[in-house]
Amino acid sequence: xxxxxxxxxxxxxxxxxxxxxxxxxxxxxxxxxxxxxxxxxxxxxxxxxxxxxxxxxxxxxxxxxxxxxxxxxxxxxxxxxxxxxxxxxxxxxxxxxxxxxxxxxxxxxxxx
Numbered sequence: 001x002x003x004x005x006x007x008x009x010x011x012x013x014x015x016x017x018x019x020x021x022x023x024x025x026x027x028x029x030x031x032x033x034x035x036x037x038x039x040x041x042x043x044x045x046x047x048x049x050x051x052x053x054x055x056x057x058x059x060x061x062x063x064x065x066x067x068x069x070x071x072x073x074x075x076x077x078x079x080x081x082x083x084x085x086x087x088x089x090x091x092x093x094x095x096x097x098x099x100x101x102x103x104x105x106x107x108x109x110x111x112x
Contacts, residue, residue, distance in 0.1 A: 006092035007031045011085050013042075013075035022047055025075055029065060031096060038065050042074065062100050079104055 007030060014025040028041045038061075042054035059065045069077040083104040086097055094101065104110075 004090075004093075005030075006090075006096040007033055009085065009089065009093065009097065011069075011077055011082060013073070013077050016044075017047065027069065027073065027077065031100075036060065038062065040065060040068060040073075062103055066104075079108060083108060083110065 009029040009031075011027045011029065012024060013027055016023045016025060023044055023046045026043045026045070028043055030039045030041070032038065038059045039056045040059065041056040044052050046052070057068060059068065066079055066082065069082065070079065083101065086094065086101050086104070089097075
């Protein structure tokens with residue numbers, strides 16, 4: 001069994017369709033390890049199990065990623081939803097995104 005990459009964060013942005021013909025829309029956020037920056041790739045999972053991916057958008061800072069998800073993306077994702085997903089991840093992903101979690105907690109005034 002292969003482990004998930006701790007530098008990847010999957011955020012469910014929307015549930016589309018109706019009953020058995022539904023699909024889900026996700027954003028895959030990758031944190032670069034060899035250089036500073038992030039990429040955001042839209043992904044859609046169809047009712048038959050197939051996947052499709054959009055073009056990856058590349059960003060230099062975490063704030064640019066958050067602005068894109070809130071304002072520029074097809075399905076908007078709030079900062080609160082990003083923080084909730086980060087806190088729900090396993091400990092390795094939380095460690096990899098620790099500075100981003102602290103940044104969001106300061107912005108939103110969340111104390112843990």
